[in-house]
Amino acid sequence: GCSKQEKVEEKPEPKPQVETPLSKEEVEEKLKELLNEKVEGEVLEFDCSDYDHNGTYEAFALIDTSVYYITEDEVTTVGVSDRYYRNTKDSLLKTDDRDYFVIEGYCATSTVNYVFTVHDGTFQDLTPGEPVEYFGCLNENELVTVCTSYDASTDGTGHTFKIYYLYYDGNEGLKEYQGIYVSIDDLSKYKGYEQIEAAVRTDK
Secondary structure, rough: OOOOOOOOOOOOOOOOOOOOOOOOOOHHHHHHHHHHHHOOOOOEEEEEEEEOOOOOOOEEEEEOEEEEEEEEOOOOEEEOOOOOEEEOOEEEEEOOOOOOEEEEEOOOOOEEEEEEEOOEEEEEOOOOOOOOOOEEEEEEEEEEEEEEEEEOOOOOEEEOOOEEEEEEEEHHEEEEOOOOOOOHHHOOOOOHHHHHHHHHHHHO
């Protein structure tokens, strides 16, 4: 006769353990703990965010006269100045493609801004050679900076405020939009040109 073969049940292989990503709040707490372990002093500013929008949270902090960049691996000093002080406005500036850490500093009778961000996991100090009096956004994503100068203007003081429009260019950092010649005929092809033409003609 034929003997019955017993069916051997195969044990399923254990599924690999998948680590649950930490929430922003958990990462922020972890980065704060790391900062406190490495640096002494009062934390004047601290902002945790995904600065380059790549899915990884980092943080910048201002302690005394130094700015620090904090990741889950290390704390790095990225700026030192006795001009730095606690902000009077929010130090985290958010735009569609990236976030910026902006702190204020003393400069004679006014204040100046220092700007930092992250590109491909590495911090960037975007502050120009001379800090500007303002760095922020118009219309949510239109980056601008304001510089002042005394240039014998007609307001009676010679003090003028000049707005510069900027864009972010990866490794190059912040760059200024350049003015180009455009004829009225070319301008008329764009939406809203009537308002622009009227402003140009009235020199406003």
